[in-house]
Amino acid sequence: MISRDLTFVLGGARSGKSLYAEQLANDSSLAVTYIATARVVGDAEFSARIAHHRERRPAHWGLAEASVDLAGAVAQYDAPGRCILIDCLTLWLANLLCPPDGDALPSDRYLAHFTTFEAALVEAKGKIIVVSNEIGLGVVPLGAATRLYVDELGRLNQRIAALSTHVTMMVAGLPLALKTPGGA
Template sequence: MISRDLIFVLGGARSGKSMHAEQLANDSARPVTYIATARVAGDAEFGARIAHHRERRPAHWQLLEAPIDLAGAVTQIDAPEHCILIDCLTLWLANLLCPPEGDGLPIDRYHAHVAAFEAALLNAKGKIIVVSNEIGLGVVPLGAATRLYVDELGRLNQRIAALSTQVTMLVAGLPLALKTAGRA
């Protein structure tokens, strides 16, 4: 039996996954820290997306930005009776594989970040809600870099789903339970 309280929320773009995760965090009746993985907006449209997320969050939630060291952020703020909402793994992976400096992290450093994040989740004492996109439902993308990203996100999503006590996928705003507490 898994003793941790780890909820994984997946979905496509504009599926409602972030709103659903925010509602779960709010319903937990615990203090919430929102970990944002996005880097500073590079264009107006992405800036508007970030602003929309900020406006929707309750003002009393704490915010921690962790575009690279997600494991360190979780470890720093994790506590019993606390809720951490991580939004989202998709942007975190992009930060690791496609940093603004141009060259991605060497694959061994990328895997080290993923392993450290996985360990932080395994050792967590509080409730953690993780959001990620499901992007592997379409055609195999052209280009090696894009295929690497899609493949690595699929692998990362599988790893987090395996650790989770609950996995929900959002489609058209509707939550579909893929894994519920007590059922693998």
């Protein structure tokens, strides 16, 4: 039997996944640390998205930024009676595959990050909520780099869903329970 409290929230762009995850964290009545995986960029539109997320979060929530070492951030902020909200795996994987210096990590390096992140989730003592995009529902991408990204995110999502006690798919702002304790 799985004793951890790990919720995985998936959905497409603008499906309501972040808002839903934030509501879950808020409803937990636990002290919350929000772990942001976005890397700060000079893009005004993306900066506006980040600002929108910041404005929506309660001011008393803690904030950590983990663009690469997500396992380290989980280990640092995890504790019994606490909640960590990670938003999102989609950007984290982009950071791993497309670092700012332009040199993509070899597969053994980014896959090692997956493994250490999974281990941190397995060892977690508090409530963890992880957000990710479901991007594999469309056409097969034309470029090799994009196909690698879609494939690796799909594999990562499967790994995290397998560890999770709850998995919810967001569609048009509606939560669809895919996995519940004792369920599928």
